[in-house]
Amino acid sequence: MDTIMHVLHLKKKYQTLEVLKDVSFDVKKGEIFGILGMNGAGKTTILECLEGFLKYDEGQIEIHGQIGIQLQSSALPAYMKVKEAMKLFSKWKHAQLDEEIVKTLGIEEIADQTYRELSTGQQRRLHLALALMGHPDLLFLDEPTAGLDVAGRKALHENIIQCRKQGMTIVLTSHDMNEVESLCDRIGILRQGKMAFIGTVEELAKQLGRYYYIKVNSQEGEEVYTTQHIQQTLMQICQDYQKQNLDILDMTVNRGTLEQHFLEVARRNEI
């Protein structure tokens, strides 16, 4: 897969606070890349450097293609109507939005409303619509679904997946591990100013999943076992339940959740 963006040895300080110490990663064409990190890790700082809003101190950013940027909340004048914002951006970008996107984002229904009258979900859909104008190759989304309800989040996820289907590459930040798991092809975990992990969710699990978590349900209730030796433990559990005359009603085995793995990497002091 071709690379659409190279980030090499990026450094950024705010006065004396070294937020980005040495950040390097590549984004492949057509993928959804998630930047993860605890509060204050520097996710927005990276995005703003990539978007060209923020001057960085050292390093290189190479982008092959046109970029689309999602506005922050309350970025538009409160009394500007949605259709006026669409017109303004259309003039500015010399582009129209596809009918299909206007429809799926539900822009027509809110066209006559002012920005201040929009709900958080409607604002986010408008921000996405404006970012998509001009068909960018690379779309930057900073916590695109923060503050949305389940239905709003699901709808926006479908829009994001649709963008990828149309060939767009997406770089997003998120604190929602379910969102990351369902949307992102690869993730980068930021810790202490560096990328502590870059790869797929499965690769992260493989790297960290030294333990198996076994959940067993019987008429006595639920028990959870943790083991490094899966076959031995499964046999042992079956024997024990048989001995006690208990029926295993349901059993699941996994190697920990993305949230557990993320926290392990994001909080660790040493790589």
Ligand SMILES: Nc1ncnc2c1ncn2[C@@H]1O[C@H](COP(=O)(O)OP(=O)(O)OP(=O)(O)O)[C@@H](O)[C@H]1O
């Ligand atoms: N303009 C600024 N001046 C000084 N410090 C700043 C500025 N912007 C951000 N910071 C600091 O830089 C650090 C990284 O901030 P940033 O917003 O990039 O983190 P983040 O990972 O996006 O956090 P969150 O998950 O809370 O949104 C924080 O400690 C923040 O306080």
